[in-house]
Structures are given as C-alpha cells and as structure tokens.
Amino acid sequence: MTAATDTGALLELVWAAPLAALIVTISWGLVVWGSTRAADSRREGRTGQATLHVAVAALGAALFAAAVVYGLLIMTAKD
Amino acid sequence: MDSDIILVIVVATALAFDFTNGFHDTANAVATSISTRALAPKTAVTLSAILNFVGAFISIKVAATVASGIVNADLITTTVIFAGLIGAIVWNLVTWYFGLPSSSSHALIGGVVGAAFAASGADAILGQGLLEKVMIPALVAPVVAFLAAGAGILITYRMVGRLRPGPVNRGYRFGQIASASLLSLSHGTNDAQKTMGIITLALVTHGTLEGPDPEPPFWVIVSAATAIALGTYSGGWRIIRTMGSRIYKMDPAQGFAAQGGGAAVLLTASHLGFPLSTTHSITGAVLGAGAAKRLSAVRWGLAGNIAVAWVLTIPAAAFVGALTYGVSRIFGQGALGPMLIAVSLLMLIAAMFGKRVRSGPAITAAADA
Numbered sequence: 001m002t003a004a005t006d007t008g009a010l011l012e013l014v015w016a017a018p019l020a021a022l023i024v025t026i027s028w029g030l031v032v033w034g035s036t037r038a039a040d041s042r043r044e045g046r047t048g049q050a051t052l053h054v055a056v057a058a059l060g061a062a063l064f065a066a067a068v069v070y071g072l073l074i075m076t077a078k079d
Numbered sequence: 080m081d082s083d084i085i086l087v088i089v090v091a092t093a094l095a096f097d098f099t100n101g102f103h104d105t106a107n108a109v110a111t112s113i114s115t116r117a118l119a120p121k122t123a124v125t126l127s128a129i130l131n132f133v134g135a136f137i138s139i140k141v142a143a144t145v146a147s148g149i150v151n152a153d154l155i156t157t158t159v160i161f162a163g164l165i166g167a168i169v170w171n172l173v174t175w176y177f178g179l180p181s182s183s184s185h186a187l188i189g190g191v192v193g194a195a196f197a198a199s200g201a202d203a204i205l206g207q208g209l210l211e212k213v214m215i216p217a218l219v220a221p222v223v224a225f226l227a228a229g230a231g232i233l234i235t236y237r238m239v240g241r242l243r244p245g246p247v248n249r250g251y252r253f254g255q256i257a258s259a260s261l262l263s264l265s266h267g268t269n270d271a272q273k274t275m276g277i278i279t280l281a282l283v284t285h286g287t288l289e290g291p292d293p294e295p296p297f298w299v300i301v302s303a304a305t306a307i308a309l310g311t312y313s314g315g316w317r318i319i320r321t322m323g324s325r326i327y328k329m330d331p332a333q334g335f336a337a338q339g340g341g342a343a344v345l346l347t348a349s350h351l352g353f354p355l356s357t358t359h360s361i362t363g364a365v366l367g368a369g370a371a372k373r374l375s376a377v378r379w380g381l382a383g384n385i386a387v388a389w390v391l392t393i394p395a396a397a398f399v400g401a402l403t404y405g406v407s408r409i410f411g412q413g414a415l416g417p418m419l420i421a422v423s424l425l426m427l428i429a430a431m432f433g434k435r436v437r438s439g440p441a442i443t444a445a446a447d448a
Contacts, residue, residue: 009351010215014223017347021227021340021364022234024258028335029238032250036242064257071261071346075268076137 024067030060082285084414085157088421089281092164094306095428097274099171100183101131101310104270106318107180107341107361108262108311111334114323117252118259120314126256127263128312134267135275135304148208150191154199157284158407159191160277161417165424166190166400170392172431178317178325179388182356186396187273188213193397197404217389220348220355221363228340228367235332236372251331258338265345266357267307274303321385322362327369327376337361337368359389 034057041050109123118126167186174181188209195203239247275295282288288296295303323329329337341364348355362385369377407416 009353010219013219013348013351013353016351017223017344018227018230020343020347021224021231024339024343025231025235025336026238028251028254028339029235031254032247033238033242035250036239036246039246040243064254067343068257068261071265071342074346074350075134075265 020067024064027060027063027067031057031064032060034058034060081413082157085161085417086281086285086287088414088417089157089161089164090278092161092168092421093274093277093281094302095424096164096168096171096183096187096277097271097303097306098310098313099168099175100270100273101128101307102313102315103171103175103181103183103310103318104266104357105311105314106322107357108259108266108338109314110319110322111329111338111365112252112255112259113319114329115248115252115255115331115334117255117331117334120316120319123259124312124314126260127266128308130260130263131267131271131311132304132308134264134269135271135300135307137264137268149188149205149212150195151199151203151205154195154203155191155280155284156198157281158404158412158417159194159198160281160284161420162194162197162404162407163187163191163400164277165403165420166193166396166398168424169399170396172428173395174388174392175315175317176431177384177388178321179385180318180322180358180362181385181388181392182217182358183270184273184356185213185217185389185392187277189393189396190400192393193400193402194404196397197401213393216353216355217359219353220344220359221366223348223355224341224344224360224363225367225370227344228336228364229371231340232333232336232368232371235336239332248331251335254335255331255338258335258342262338262342262345262357262361263311265342265349266311267304269349269354269357271303271307274306275299278303321381322365326365326378326381329365329369333368333372337364340364340368 034053034055038050038053038057041047041053105124105127108127109118112118113120113123164187167183167190170181170186170189171183192204192209278299279288279293279295282296282299283293338361341361344364345355345357345360348360366377366382403420407420410416410419
C-alpha cells in the first residue's frame with residue numbers, strides 16, 4: 001500500500017487484473033480437462049485422442065507455469 | 080538511556096505486530112486449501128510459514144514507512160510508532176477473536192494516523208494520501224477480485240463441469256497447492272517488509288542508522304522474517320474457519336478460482352504500482368467464487384460483518400493508537416509509559432493465547448475431514 005493512486009493505473013487494473021485471473025484459471029482448467037479426458041480416452045483405447053488431450057494439458061501446464069514465473073518475477077522486481 | 084529503552088520496546092512491539100500479522104493473514108493463503116482438503120491443516124500452515132520466511136528475503140526494498148504520504152513524516156517519533164503499532168496489534172487481536180479477516184496494513188496505518196493525530200493534531204494527517212492510498216484501493220480490491228473469481232469459476236464449470244468429479248477435484252486440489260504457495264511467498268515479500276520498514280525507521284529516528292536511504296541491518300531482516308513465519312505457523316484458525324468454510328462450503332474448483340484468481344489480481348496490481356490489500360482481495364475472490372455458483376449459498380450476513388470490520392479498521396486502530404499515545408504521555412516523555420503499556424499488552428496476549436490453548440485446536444485434520 002505504498003504507491004499513490006494513478007487514474008491510468010487504476011483503469012488498467014480494472015481490466016488487466018481480471019484478465020490475469022482468467023488466464024490462470026483457464027490455463028489450469030486446460031490441465032485438469034486435458035488430463036481427465038486423456039485418462040478416459042486411454043481407458044477406452046482411443047490412443048490418438050488421448051495424445052491430443054495430453055497435448056492440451058501440457059499447453060495448459062506451460063501457460064500456468066509461465067504465469068507463476070511471471071508472478072515470481074513481479075515479486076523480485078518490486079521496488 | 081530512555082531513548083535506548085524506547086527503541087528496544089519499539090523493536091519488540093514491531094516484531095509482535097509482525098507475529099500477529101502472520102497469524103492473522105495465514106487464512107488468506109491457506110483457508111481455501113484446508114477447506115477443500117488440498118492440504119492438511121498443519122501441512123498448510125507449515126508450508127505457508129516456510130514460504131513467508133523465504134519471501135521476506137526475496138525483496139528487501141523496504142518501504143520507508145507504511146504510513147508514508149499519509150502522515151507528515153517530520154512529526155513521527157518513536158513513541159508515535161510505538162502507539163501506532165499497539166493500535167494495529169489490538170485491532171488484529173480483536174478481529175482474530177471474532178474470526179473476521181481484516182487488513183493488517185490498514186490497521187497499522189490507522190494506528191499511526193491516530194497516534195500522530197494525538198501527538199500533533201490534524202496537521203499531521205495528509206487527507207489526500209489517506210484517500211488515494213487507502214480508501215480507493217480498499218474499494219477496488221474486493222470488487223475486482225470478486226468479479227475475477229466469479230468469471231473464473233463460471234468458465235471453470237463450463238470447462239470441467241461434465242467430467243468425472245474425482246479426477247477434477249484432485250486436479251484442482253493440486254492446483255491449490257501451487258496458488259497457496261505463491262500467495263504465501265507474496266505475503267512474505269509484502270508484509271515482512273512493513274516490519275523491516277518500521278524498525279528501520281525507528282533506528283533512523285534514534286540515530287542508530289544514518290543516510291537518506293538506509294538499508295535494514297541483517298538482524299532486522301532475519302527477525303522480521305522469523306516473526307512473520309512463527310505467526311503464520313501459529314495459524315489464525317478462527318479466521319481460517321471463516322474464510323474456508325463459514326462463508327460457504329466450497330469445492331476444490333471454487334477454492335482454486337478464489338485463490339489463483341486472487342493471487343493473479345494481487346500480483347497484477349503490484350506490477351501496475353497499485354498494491355492492494357491481500358485480505359480484501361482474497362476475501363472478495365472467495366465471495367465471487369461462491370456467489371457465481373449460487374448466490375444463496377453465500378452467508379451474506381457474515382460477509383456484511385466482514386465489511387463492517389473493514390470499515391472500522393482504520394478508525395478503531397486510530398482510536399487505540401491515539402489512546403496509547405495519550406496514556407503513554409501521562410507518564411512523561413520517558414520510557415516508563417511505553418514500558419507499562421507493552422507489559423500490559425503482553426499479559427493480555429498471553430491470556431488470550433492461554434485461553435486458546437486450553438480450549439484445544441480450532442481445526443484438526445479429523446474435524447476437517
């Protein structure tokens with residue numbers, strides 16, 4: 001709570017913060033969706049679909065990891 | 080001699096505040112994880128305590144004072160700092176007792192504002208700063224987090240709502256461990272710095288440290304990190320229970336949307352130079368994730384009580400800060416007043432924790448299951 005309010009930053013916050021939150025929830029949603037569907041597909045013997053679902057889960061995991069790393073960078077770059 | 084004693088008392092009080100800050104804010108990072116059984120209660124507070132400790136070392140860009148731009152810096156003395164800290168500690172204890180999440184930063188600002196007002200009158204308070212740095216962010220944080228988590232949970236349910244619940248719940252519990260860890264680390268970088276800033280300011284005022292931009296000594300960093308970690312480990316179970324299960328019974332997806340979404344809002348705000356209260360953001364996100372699923376599932380009466388606590392935080396902490404300053408001055412300008420008040424507070428805290436320990440743990444793994 002150390003920086004003075006800036007109208008520009010406030011407006012940016014109003015759209016950027018929910019967008020960041022959505023990126024985090026959607027990326028982890030892809031991980032959960034992809035891994036669950038991949039397990040179901042494997043059980044049903046559809047290996048092609050399972051591979052596709054694993055790829056979706058991996059994409060979600062990469063996005064989520066990037067978001068976490070970005071969060072860590074924000075913490076360390078704080079002034 | 081008196082100024083040395085006051086300095087020691089201020090340092091001890093600042094560390095006591097840091098401890099209350101830790102146990103008061105544990106809920107922000109771990110309440111949803113405990114509620115959805117992503118983590119066992121003891122594991123959750125241990126993980127959070129370790130990451131708070133580590134976080135304190137990540138960024139040592141100490142905020143010169145948490146009340147900078149809100150109170151006239153020239154009028155701040157060690158006694159004002161002491162009284163402000165007492166105001167913040169008392170408010171943290173009161174809200175903890177009632178299980179209400181409230182901002183420790185606002186409590187500290189309120190305490191210092193009240194003490195400065197008692198010491199130097201209205202001229203000591205910078206109204207514009209109070210509005211810009213406290214009031215506006217206090218309104219923005221819960222609303223933005225509420226909307227973000229609400230939208231997040233609606234999208235989440237669309238994505239995974241028709242899948243088998245077992246693996247979905249396991250997946251979101253796993254995600255919650257990551258989001259709880261990130262929040263704990265972020266809390267350590269933010270809140271331990273407040274204590275480092277207060278102690279550094281006291282050392283400068285005392286004349287122990289010199290220079291326009293003094294770095295906190297290593298012992299200050301270690302002691303602030305240790306105090307916040309110990310506080311976090313102690314766990315403010317009453318607030319954890321409120322955040323995790325009393326507002327509504329959340330599922331793992333809601334827990335993740337609240338925690339992950341809240342963390343994203345906080346870090347984005349920090350990146351934009353618009354730091355928000357962790358407590359306000361996470362509570363807003365918890366409410367948003369619950370209301371988006373079913374409006375009637377949320378206990379709005381309890382949410383109202385939390386809002387009242389937020390509104391009262393600054394005036395109540397300011398009142399106690401002003402009262403502490405006034406009582407302290409009855410005993411003159413020496414160390415006697417702060418010493419008597421510090422001992423009284425210590426006895427009060429010991430009595431409260433003794434009562435807590437005698438009544439047993441508030442949350443256990445068995446009770447939570």
